[in-house]
Amino acid sequence: MLYLAKVQKKEILGEISLQLLAYQNSDETWAMLFEETVLTVPPDFAQNVLNEGVLVLADIGENGEVLKMRSATNWVLQLVDRYLTTGITPDFLQLEAEKAEEWPQSLTLQSQALSRRFIEVEARREQIQTLEAKLQKTKFEPAA
Template identity: 50%
Template sequence: MIYLAQVQKKGFLGKTGLRLIACQKSGDIWALVSETEPIVTTESNTFGEGILVLADITTAGQIRTINEATEWAINLLKQYLTKGLTPDFLQEQAVEIEQWRQSLTLQSQELSRRALELEARRDQLQELEEKLKKEQRRLQILAQNLKESEDESSNENGEEQERLERENTA
């Protein structure tokens, strides 16, 4: 992994160390390294104290290569500062992104609330539909009973009329 580090002199024995500042995650993405003890190495003896270097360090802490970071830092500054990517601009962008995130969160919550309301209304409509179907069945049964009653009544009236006619003719 590539690290941005600063060369530090260590003690009177002339040993030097690398104080790790940041590590490269991928491409142009870097993350700050929390304070750690400097990595003591003789390979950094050729660099003066305080110089920034790029060091390729294995996970076991072995240094593969060390190169001065001056050109890298200059290129980085040219690349970003000429495009207007100043710390203030980046901070403004971070604030704007946070506002968008909060807005999207609120919109998501509102959509969830509306979805719950729609679900409740759908349930109410289903209950009403069931009530209407039951009422329709009840009315059909009443209509059928009424018709049967009318038929019976009409049959009884017809029989009564026939009886009366027979009595009158007899």
């Protein structure tokens, strides 16, 4: 599973660990981790000079071992470019979600209005046909 993590160094022991901050769901969305979870990075990953506080994307196996790790800088910059430079803010997303929730109700109201209008037109058409029939009947009847 892919995690966003912050590098932590323990100077005394010379260990490097990752504080897991968020994880990627199977549907490509992300969820925050509210419980502090820290994993120790294996020594073979320590050869990548990881500075304290750096954000990384870490692929972590089911048993908690770090499989792969890369800098999150480009990923964060893509997020900024894609969402923050185009004006997509949390408020904008909330407003769009509210609009989307209102659409079904609006469509139902429009459908009901169209149905009423159709019934009115049908009733008017029947009235016109009745009047036409009466007119035809009086037209062909001899005057008494």
